[in-house]
Amino acid sequence: xxxxxxxxLRKDLRLFARDRTALFFLLVLPIGLGAIMGTAMGGGMMGxxxxxxxxxxxxxxxxxxxxxxxLVEAVRSIKELRVExxxxxxxxxxxxxRAGGLxxxxxxxxxxxxxxxxxxxxxxxxxxxxxxxxxxxxxxxxVLFQQTAxxxxxxxxxxxxxxxxxxxxxRGAITEELMGSYLRVEDIMEGVEAAAAEDAAEAGTEAGTEAGTxxxxxxxxxxxxxxxxxxxxxxVGIMEALPGLMGLQIEDLSPPRADGLPRSxxxxxxxxxxxxxxxxxxxxxxAGTLLEERAEGTLDRLRLTPQAGRAVLLGKLLVTMLLAIVxxxxxxxxxxxxxxxxxxEHLPALAAxxxxxxFAASALGLLFATACRTRKQMEGLSTLVILVMSAVGxxxxxxxxxxxxxxxxxxxxxxxxxxDAFHGILWYGKGVLSTPELGxxxxxxxxxxxGGAVMLAAAFALYQRRFESA
Amino acid sequence: MQPIPAQVRDAEAxxxxxxxxxxxxxxxxGDVPAVQGLDLVVHQGESLGLLGPNGAGKTTTLRILSTLLxxxxxxxxxxxxxxxxxxxxxxxxxxVVPQDIALYHGLRAEENLSLxxxxxxxxxxxxxxxxxxxxxxxxxxxxxxSLVSEFSGGMKRRLNLVAALLHEPExxxxxxxxxxxxxxxxxxxxxxxxxxxxxxxTLVYTTHAMGEVERLCDRIVxxxxxxxxxxxxxxxxxxxxEVRAGLGSGLQVEPGADxxxxxxxxREHGVGAEVRGAAPDLESIFLALTGRALRDESQEVPx
Numbered sequence: 001x002x003x004x005x006x007x008x009l010r011k012d013l014r015l016f017a018r019d020r021t022a023l024f025f026l027l028v029l030p031i032g033l034g035a036i037m038g039t040a041m042g043g044g045m046m047g048x049x050x051x052x053x054x055x056x057x058x059x060x061x062x063x064x065x066x067x068x069x070x071l072v073e074a075v076r077s078i079k080e081l082r083v084e085x086x087x088x089x090x091x092x093x094x095x096x097x098r099a100g101g102l103x104x105x106x107x108x109x110x111x112x113x114x115x116x117x118x119x120x121x122x123x124x125x126x127x128x129x130x131x132x133x134x135x136x137x138x139x140x141x142x143v144l145f146q147q148t149a150x151x152x153x154x155x156x157x158x159x160x161x162x163x164x165x166x167x168x169x170x171r172g173a174i175t176e177e178l179m180g181s182y183l184r185v186e187d188i189m190e191g192v193e194a195a196a197a198e199d200a201a202e203a204g205t206e207a208g209t210e211a212g213t214x215x216x217x218x219x220x221x222x223x224x225x226x227x228x229x230x231x232x233x234x235x236v237g238i239m240e241a242l243p244g245l246m247g248l249q250i251e252d253l254s255p256p257r258a259d260g261l262p263r264s265x266x267x268x269x270x271x272x273x274x275x276x277x278x279x280x281x282x283x284x285x286x287a288g289t290l291l292e293e294r295a296e297g298t299l300d301r302l303r304l305t306p307q308a309g310r311a312v313l314l315g316k317l318l319v320t321m322l323l324a325i326v327x328x329x330x331x332x333x334x335x336x337x338x339x340x341x342x343x344x345e346h347l348p349a350l351a352a353x354x355x356x357x358x359f360a361a362s363a364l365g366l367l368f369a370t371a372c373r374t375r376k377q378m379e380g381l382s383t384l385v386i387l388v389m390s391a392v393g394x395x396x397x398x399x400x401x402x403x404x405x406x407x408x409x410x411x412x413x414x415x416x417x418x419x420d421a422f423h424g425i426l427w428y429g430k431g432v433l434s435t436p437e438l439g440x441x442x443x444x445x446x447x448x449x450x451g452g453a454v455m456l457a458a459a460f461a462l463y464q465r466r467f468e469s470a
Numbered sequence: 471m472q473p474i475p476a477q478v479r480d481a482e483a484x485x486x487x488x489x490x491x492x493x494x495x496x497x498x499x500g501d502v503p504a505v506q507g508l509d510l511v512v513h514q515g516e517s518l519g520l521l522g523p524n525g526a527g528k529t530t531t532l533r534i535l536s537t538l539l540x541x542x543x544x545x546x547x548x549x550x551x552x553x554x555x556x557x558x559x560x561x562x563x564x565x566v567v568p569q570d571i572a573l574y575h576g577l578r579a580e581e582n583l584s585l586x587x588x589x590x591x592x593x594x595x596x597x598x599x600x601x602x603x604x605x606x607x608x609x610x611x612x613x614x615x616s617l618v619s620e621f622s623g624g625m626k627r628r629l630n631l632v633a634a635l636l637h638e639p640e641x642x643x644x645x646x647x648x649x650x651x652x653x654x655x656x657x658x659x660x661x662x663x664x665x666x667x668x669x670x671x672t673l674v675y676t677t678h679a680m681g682e683v684e685r686l687c688d689r690i691v692x693x694x695x696x697x698x699x700x701x702x703x704x705x706x707x708x709x710x711x712e713v714r715a716g717l718g719s720g721l722q723v724e725p726g727a728d729x730x731x732x733x734x735x736x737r738e739h740g741v742g743a744e745v746r747g748a749a750p751d752l753e754s755i756f757l758a759l760t761g762r763a764l765r766d767e768s769q770e771v772p773x
Contacts, residue, residue: 297570
């Protein structure tokens with residue numbers, strides 16, 4: 001019996017060794033995906049570790065004084081941030097183009113120079129990029145403190161006594177005491193600076209793991225919230241209050257829902273990712289029926305009919321698009337009902353994105369089907385390509401937490417553009433066209449449509465060469 | 471107007487009766503020559519058997535003639551058209567019964583016929599009429615709503631045949647249409663092919679089975695290694711010198727003669743001789759014993 005089992009084992013090993021697809025799934029795919037995940041999580045492959053996750057922040061200097069310029073330069077010196085000085089930072093954050101935006105108000109420099117309390121700086125944050133936001137505040141806090149502390153003393157102390165809810169009568173004495181302890185506060189802030197650097201490094205490492213859920217936690221942030229507002233218990237923690245003490249007013253730009261329901265960036269991202277990745281898998285699998293039909297002889301029979309011709313491929317395109325639309329409708333309906341994904345309020349833009357993506361994904365499926373010789377070959381190749389595209393294109397993790405070269409590489413994949421379109425619509429509330437308040441998803445849709453047209457043309461050329469004259 | 475010379479008239483008349491005319495046909499796949507300078511003529515209303523072992527070039531030739539492949543060299547005219555250039559026009563006039571069961575197994579019998587009928591240009595009542603004809607001809611009226619995946623090999627073969635005939639083609643290519651079917655279904659298929667031929671269609675029939683060619687074909691072309699080795703009627707082929715040399719000679723005796731004694735006398739006079747009876751083949755015996763009725767009922771799948 002053992003001898004028989006060994007004979008059968010040899011047989012299976014021989015068969016397995018000759019099955020390239022099985023070998024691919026056994027050996028190549030895990031290594032490839034491991035490399036991508038490892039790099040995304042901050043591993044050192046291809047230098048991804050050190051250059052990973054520079055957080056994009058836009059700075060708008062409305063003051064334009066030497067003091068405000070000093071602050072800009074100080075922010076620029078933070079190596080964890082990628083700083084761009086520009087106008088209209090609120091819109092950039094609202095569009096999801098930057099994780100944060102710092103506005104230096106007019107009068108800032110003058111107030112500091114005269115020894116008075118400067119007006120609040122404003123930091124806009126994208127609640128969909130919560131980890132990036134936390135890192136950003138940690139990195140900014142010490143710099144802001146150093147730059148603005150001299151003029152902040154009395155106001156800072158006043159705010160502290162307010163927050164501590166001290167009796168009116170004792171506030172004067174406490175303020176005096178605190179003012180006397182100003183140097184001690186400076187010492188504390190030095191400690192905070194060191195801790196912030198450490199926390200930022202840890203948060204960066206953890207980001208990949210947490211973001212694997214697509215949610216960066218559940219961000220049910222209310223529309224345009226101040227990060228220093230009291231929580232449900234009416235209390236404000238010292239760390240949450242710290243930015244306010246330094247004259248930094250934080251606004252989380254969570255687009256309001258028409259129906260007033262809470263929003264979830266996680267759900268929006270998850271349904272966007274499913275719409276993109278699962279659709280690719282399904283459509284490529286369906287397009288593969290072209291190879292099945294060739295193997296079974298039915299494709300030849302179709303070609304022998306006077307009216308088939310290239311309509312065979314066109315028919316495949318139409319049916320894959322139809323299936324894609326059905327899948328998207330089911331997916332988004334479920335998302336709207338079960339997870340309150342704001343589908344109805346963005347229906348026209350979502351319909352435009354769904355049609356464009358259905359076209360591009362179908363064209364990609366047909367390209368796979370016409371480029372491969374067998375169904376098995378197509379399954380192996382398409383699985384690898386789709387998984388890699390999904391990883392670098394932002395369907396697994398938000399792209400901003402990926403190393404920069406990953407983010408750049410992602411832009412050559414249709415997944416990145418499709419994610420930009422769907423997440424832009426579902427989370428940021430973008431329409432197809434830009435408005436004064438919000439950018440549109442026209443660019444991703446045009447890129448997807450054009451890419452789909454190129455892929456379809458390639459599929460037709462391959463079909464003619466490999467199917468019609470073979 | 472000058473009168474047309476008689477020789478030119480004859481040549482034109484003959485050419486007009488050529489449904490297929492092939493000269494110097496060549497086709498190579500990589501380094502492997504599949505067809506090497508084939509010349510072939512098929513006349514109007516003829517039933518031509520294309521015989522040859524595996525790799526002889528039969529299927530390649532058939533695919534070129536039916537527009538599925540383009541030739542590397544040579545001239546090809548089918549029904550007066552060039553298959554490489556006039557594909558769509560030619561496809562309305564030809565039918566191809568493929569070697570594979572080229573049907574959608576997830577569709578019902580009538581759905582398959584409707585699909586191929588519609589793609590062949592049939593519409594409306596005419597389409598419905600031809601689908602009914604197909605189901606009746608294939609003996610599948612009762613199973614019209616069954617999925618092809620539930621059919622026996624014979625049922626699939628019959629449906630495979632009629633699916634190529636819905637648009638009533640003038641020229642039908644049959645590529646081993648009886649492979650893997652039981653004698654009843656094979657006989658049924660033969661009857662259908664004969665009916666098509668009687669209806670006026672020209673047939674080109676490729677097979678390995680000599681018996682099928684004997685029964686169905688007026689003329690035979692024997693191919694090997696991409697070339698034509700011999701062509702003619704069955705009698706004509708039997709009379710070929712190389713064929714006779716290979717087969718040996720026969721001796722006609724009166725009915726009732728004692729064959730063993732005749733053979734013994736020949737051997738006594740130094741002539742090698744043996745007695746072989748003209749026994750019916752196994753297929754004939756099988757049909758005689760089991761009858762000619764179709765056996766599809768036994769293949770029914772419980773619903």
